Amino acid sequence: MSDAAVPPAAAPVPVTLLRIFIEFLIIGGTSFGGVVPYLRGGLVTRTGWLDDREFVEMLSICQSLPGLNATNMAVLVGQKLRGPLGALVAIVAMCLPGALLMYIVGIFYRQHGDHAAVTGALKGVAAAAVGLILSTVVQLGKKSLDSSADFIFVVVTVVAVMGFHVSVPVALLGVGAAAILWHRPKAPTP
Amino acid sequence: MSEIPALARVFSYLSLLTVGGGMAAFPELQDQAVHVHGWLTDKQLIHLYSVGQLAPGPNMMMIVAIGQWAGGLAGALVVLAAFFGPTAVLAYGVAAVWKRLESWPWRTSIQKGLAPVSIGLLLAGGLTMAKGAVTGTLTATVATVVLIILLRFKVNPALLVIGGGAFGFLVMQ
Known part of the structure; x- marks a missing residue:
């Protein structure tokens, strides 16, 4: 066989801002119940933008700094891929789906939050959220x-x-x- | 009587308290948003935070609703920028330096020292919320069951929060 096209492993193909936006929009829009596994799935497994070691290292930096893991990771990965613009695009895309959803939920809750059925459901949701926080503390x-x-x-x-x-x-x-x-x-x- | 400057001030301050997660800022959020500025009530804050656990993405997105109530669309945008801007700039600036300090012995000390404090802040946030959310046997049972399930099995927490909501809808009205 000839030594046909095997691309060099570390070919520095620049990632476009649009790709960064779309990837973080997907993570920001699908990461139900905690963002870390979805970050790993998107950044390590799906795109290969980070290897596992880099991912763990970046996450540990995020955890020692103020700020949420989701947005700090977006900033660090965006920065690594495309500098300041990359970081900005990544954090905006990460926040967009959840922010839109909570904007609508906020308006709905203000209008209907005191209906008995809604109040009952919210009591249950709040109690479950307490259990979730405590489990995070233990873990x-x-x-x-x-x-x-x-x-x-x-x-x-x-x-x-x-x-x-x-x-x-x-x-x-x-x-x-x-x-x-x-x-x-x-x-x-x- | 624009609340925009107050929103910007409060949420950029809260931003810097979120060491180890958004919950670390919860006691101050309650103090500022409920007691100082009266943007919402204790109960509404707890409800919004809890419902926010069902939204994807960063888990403090309920702040958008507070901004919207206090200042409309502009309020929501200001809150977002104020809450995520300062820490984003800090992360951008510090990460590169932090990486270069890999062999600096105090780096490990800082990481090890901040761990118990951030867990303490998370626990304090959780207990602050529990005071308002766990009000009787039923809610205590839901919280305990969720805690036990999450510690023993690998379940998506959002499903359990939905389960709590369904249970509340059926029996807590």
């Missing part, structure tokens, strides 16, 4: 709390915000600083 806790000190930091944060009505930024800076110092690098680096 994240299992993954990233590895000492009793960490549990103390969790408790102090909760008690500060809930019990003493310390505002979230104060708790964040105060407990955050203490926790970062607690986890300070052990040995001086050469």
Whole structure:
């Protein structure tokens, strides 16, 4: 056989802004129940824009920064593919479907939110959402709390915000600083 | 009496509190939107947040509804820009630097230190919501069942939220 066209693996084909828009519109419009698996499916499996290692690394950056994973990931991936415009297109597309939906839901809820049937359904939805938040707490806790000190930091944060009505930024800076110092690098680096 | 400047101020402030997820900002969101500005009631906030869990995409899109109520279409757009703009700019600027700091020992310290705080903020947000949403045996049962199912099985959470809604529709009217 001849050495016929095998494209070089890392051919830098520039991704168009339209492709970025469409891909993030799909993720933003289909990611029901949590965005991370859909991000992975779109960015790693479907388009191959990221490999698994890059994906995990970007996600961990997103998690240490303020901002939602969905929009921070859109910014980072858009930036990687097409710079500032890519980031802008990605975040807009990511937000568009959910924002449109909630805009309509908001208007509908304001007009019909106090009908008995709607109220009943909303009570159930809200209770289920509490269960969902608590399950996220447990899952994240299992993954990233590895000492009793960490549990103390969790408790102090909760008690500060809930019990003493310390505002979230104060708790964040105060407990955050203490926790970062607690986890300070052990040995001086050469 | 335009609420637009207040919306811009409040939501750009909330934006910077969302360390580890949108829920971290929930107690402040409640304080500002309900108690300080009166854009909606406690109950409406909880309902909107919960229904927002059924929408695809970033899970704080319920803020669009708050913006729409307080300031119409302009209010909705201002809220979106204020809530997602600051963190987007920060992510854009920091990510490149952060990647280069891979060998900086404090990087791991920051990640490890922020983890328990962001979990604490998430839990505080969840408990703040639970105060308004878990009001009796039925709602407590729904919350517990959803929690247990999600911890034991791999189910799409949106389905369980819909299930909670169907249950509420049938028995909580």
